[in-house]
Amino acid sequence: MAKITESETIAGVYHVEPDVHGDERGIFIETYRREWFPAGREMIQGNRVDRQTGAIVGLHFHQHQADYWYVPAGRARVVLHDLREGGPTDGVTLCFDLGTRADDTHDHSGVFIPPGVAHGFAALTPVTLTYLVDGYYNLADELGVAWDDPEIAADWGVTGPILSNRDQTNPRRADIAERVRPAWPMRT
Secondary structure (H helix, E strand, O other): OOEEEEOOOOOOOEEEEOOEEEEOOEEEEOOOOHHHOOOOOOOOEEEEEEEOOOEEEEEEEOOOOOEEEEEEEOEEEEEEEEOOEOOOOOOOEEEEEEEEOOOOOEOOOEEEEOOOEEEEEEEOOOEEEEEEEOOOOOHHHOEEOOOOOOOOOOOOOOOOOEOOHHHHHOOOHHHOOOOOOOEOOOOO
16 A cells, blocks of 8 residues: 655645565556545646756646656656745745665655645656646646745755756746735635
């Protein structure tokens, strides 16, 4: 049975430690189940990204979409920042690694990210990250906050980051319009 733990740092974020079954042929891992997340909805789209060492993706956030991330190959530094205005963990930043550890073992963990929590990752090695979402792509719900905002104070674990144009131009947290910043409790 997978171990599902709600973050003590950011409300509504869940860390998943799945069971790993294996034999001489290899391994089997159940990486996601809808029933693991009390506030979760059906995941309706799956995506995959591959990034080179030093690449940073984010920080992105959605008002209406949750994500579930899993790293099948490589190591990613995940950065989460709670933007849900008035929530119990508003303004809190959480950083942790997913995927292959420094000792070359794999943790096989996943993370559930609710709407209103900004999320991004840095490729600490060449990395593949898969993610499920509970909403189809919606440009109006693709929002961002500056990856290097000193108010967020994220430890990305890389020097000389490689960034997209979008991620280089996201506004600082203090500059996000009130009508855009999600309010607590989240209504989807």
